[in-house]
């Protein structure tokens with residue numbers, strides 16, 4: 001979870017408890033990632049993963065970003081800040097991050113927003129790294145398998161944060177596949193293992209996705225509320241605050257569909273935000289920072305999956321243990337022939 005959420009403390013706590021903790025490399029510099037890997041290694045000897053964003057192709061439609069900037073002028077005035085420079089880079093330091101990961105290999109690397117080249121995946125494999133790539137459709141999963149990744153992450157539409165869709169098109173309007181349908185379609189399209197992600201908050205749901213053919217489950221929102229997560233306190237509180245009743249996929253904050261709690265900013269700007277990632281991400285960054293600084297939940301990107309109300313404020317290691325116990329209980333109940 002990029003954006004300051006998944007750092008070494010959270011990843012270490014999860015890995016120490018028997019899960020597979022992940023460091024977010026997204027939005028950080030390559031050197032920042034290197035430093036965080038070093039810190040994580042000082043906190044745990046257990047395996048962990050690093051998540052990398054793919055570079056984005058040029059956004060063709062000229063003018064749309066400028067129009068959106070104009071529509072956000074009132075926000076900038078309200079939060080007493082400038083809008084960010086939409087042209088401050090579109091590759092998220094991909095090559096430099098890959099170089100760090102090849103130079104000093106880590107156990108697992110996952111990719112979001114597209115598929116790395118065969119060559120990159122092969123080099124990681126030769127370095128001893130297990131690779132994963134997110135897919136939101138069976139077609140994307142086939143592309144992941146063809147490129148030579150070791151496993152595919154099936155990300156259902158329930159998932160919090162950005163959909164890892166390989167190529168964003170304007171028709172990506174929130175009609176993505178629910179996790180159970182997606183796991184099954186991907187399982188029947190590829191031979192590599194499938195990791196299930198989206199809306200999973202309890203051990204019984206992990207049992208369900210394993211029963212559906214997934215080899216593992218990936219949880220984001222469940223760990224957002226933990227003390228080790230770097231999410232701002234207002235974000236953590238909002239997850240279970242009855243003021244926020246639902247989530248929606250929106251381009252309002254970054255230009256790519258991402259699921260967050262419905263707040264004022266999302267309601268007002270979501271309907272016309274253009275599909276221009278990462279331009280819109282750069283553009284709105286100062287607004288989101290100013291809103292977070294002011295403790296204003298209505299102006300922040302409150303990323304959350306559909307299961308957000310089930311978030312538990314437990315230390316991350318304890319949460320892994322509770323989930324494992326719930327999983328064991330659910331599996332025993334399945335073996336008994338039904339839920340207790």
Ligand SMILES: Cc1cc2nc3c(=O)[nH]c(=O)nc-3n(C[C@H](O)[C@H](O)[C@H](O)COP(=O)(O)O)c2cc1C
Nearest residue numbers: 001002112159160161197198199219220221303305
């Ligand atoms: C706050 C937040 C940040 C996220 N950032 C990333 C990211 O940097 N890279 C990534 O691959 N997925 C990211 N995701 C998506 C997760 O990988 C995963 O698909 C999602 O959390 C699963 O759904 P859940 O949140 O309902 O558990 C993020 C999710 C959240 C909630």
